[in-house]
Amino acid sequence: MKRIxxxxxxxxxxxxxxxxxxxxxxxxxxxAARESIQLGEAxxxxxxxxGIPAFPDRPLWRDxxxxxxxxxxxxxxxSEPLRFLAKAYTLxxxxxxxxxxWLEYLQVGGSLDPEAQEWFVLVGNELGFTSYHRxxxxxxxxxxxxxxxxxxxxxxxxxxxxxxxxxxxRPAQAIPYWQEVVTRDPVDxxxxxxxxxxxxxxxxxxxxxxxxxxxxxxxEAGNLSLARERFARATTANPDYxxxxxxxxxxxxxxxxxxxAATFYDRARRLEPTNEAYQFFYRESRRLAGD
Numbered sequence: 001m002k003r004i005x006x007x008x009x010x011x012x013x014x015x016x017x018x019x020x021x022x023x024x025x026x027x028x029x030x031x032a033a034r035e036s037i038q039l040g041e042a043x044x045x046x047x048x049x050x051g052i053p054a055f056p057d058r059p060l061w062r063d064x065x066x067x068x069x070x071x072x073x074x075x076x077x078x079s080e081p082l083r084f085l086a087k088a089y090t091l092x093x094x095x096x097x098x099x100x101x102w103l104e105y106l107q108v109g110g111s112l113d114p115e116a117q118e119w120f121v122l123v124g125n126e127l128g129f130t131s132y133h134r135x136x137x138x139x140x141x142x143x144x145x146x147x148x149x150x151x152x153x154x155x156x157x158x159x160x161x162x163x164x165x166x167x168x169x170r171p172a173q174a175i176p177y178w179q180e181v182v183t184r185d186p187v188d189x190x191x192x193x194x195x196x197x198x199x200x201x202x203x204x205x206x207x208x209x210x211x212x213x214x215x216x217x218x219x220e221a222g223n224l225s226l227a228r229e230r231f232a233r234a235t236t237a238n239p240d241y242x243x244x245x246x247x248x249x250x251x252x253x254x255x256x257x258x259x260x261a262a263t264f265y266d267r268a269r270r271l272e273p274t275n276e277a278y279q280f281f282y283r284e285s286r287r288l289a290g291d
Contacts, residue, residue: 033075037084040067044091056092064088079110090119095130098123099143112150121147121154128160137168155184162194171201204244208237212244219251227251235267242271246278253281258289 028034040063047060056065068085075081082105089098102120106112112120128143141164147157162177178195181188200209215230228251234244249264262285269278 029078029080030075033071033078033081036067036071036074037081040064040071040084040088043067044088054092056089056094058092061088061092065092065094077108079105079108082108083110083116087116087119090123093126095123095126099127103146106150117151121151121157125156125160128157132160132164137164140164141168155181159191162191162198166194166198166201169206171198171206174198175202204241205238208234208241208244211237212241212247215244215247215251219247224251224255228255240271242268242275242278245271246275246281249278249281249285253285258285259291261285262289262291 029037043060043064047054047058047064050060052058052060054061056062065085065088068081068088071081072085082101086098086101086105089095089101098119102116102123105116110116124143124147128140128147131137131140131143141161144157144161144164147154148161151157158177158180162174162181165171165174165177175195175198178191178198181191182195185191197209197213200212204212211230211234215227215234218224218227218230228248231244231248231251234241235248238244245264245268249261249268252258252261252264262282265278265282265285269275269282272278
């Protein structure tokens with residue numbers, strides 16, 4: 001009985017502690033910080049009404065940022081001042097401190113309401129895009145992945161993450177991002193193309209697939225000699241790449257090199273015995289070669 005009573009008392013204390021935390025968490029912002037935020041919002045409104053370009057060193061905008069910093073100092077650990085300061089940084093296109101401040105805002109328990117979500121995504125995309133074009137692909141990827149983590153509905157970040165992973169030689173990691181894009185937007189032909197590319201590269205190897213696709217492009221352009229060279233390169237990069245052998249056979253067949261075509265189609269059909277097209281063109285190549 002004593003154990004039960006002790007257990008109930010412990011539960012009551014835990015509940016009381018949780019209630020106390022909840023009460024303190026809802027404490028109003030101290031007047032000084034609240035006033036700084038209000039003054040900062042007023043400065044932004046004045047700047048926008050006056051048509052002052054939004055840059056951190058311009059009148060009123062500079063004041064708004066200073067007031068935001070003061071509010072953060074006056075109420076450390078509170079989300080409201082951080083949200084305002086992040087907003088001021090974002091509106092003035094000061095993206096790096098804006099990003100840092102948005103992350104700090106989230107760390108102290110701030111949430112991304114629709115307006116904050118829009119700004120957070122804007123800053124992450126801008127920094128990701130800038131890093132990408134600077135050649136810092138890992139940093140760019142980090143920005144886009146954080147956007148995905150916080151705003152999973154933002155499709156553009158998935159596109160950039162998938163693109164960067166393919167371009168940096170990680171096709172297997174790119175697959176889920178492109179799959180997400182295709183799932184949400186089935187008519188996006190670009191996403192379907194990159195999903196197929198990522199899957200092929202993950203299966204057959206990057207060098208083999210790139211050479212193979214260059215061969216297809218050369219064939220479509222009517223450059224059979226270049227196409228043959230690229231398909232041969234693909235089979236060298238991965239001797240188990242049946243489609244590359246088949247296309248190599250197709251080019252040889254179209255050039256009238258039937259014995260070569262039979263050899264290449266033979267490799268393809270052995271790798272994929274159930275492929276009827278490979279079987280047919282193997283037999284046809286042998287017939288035309290007089291074998």
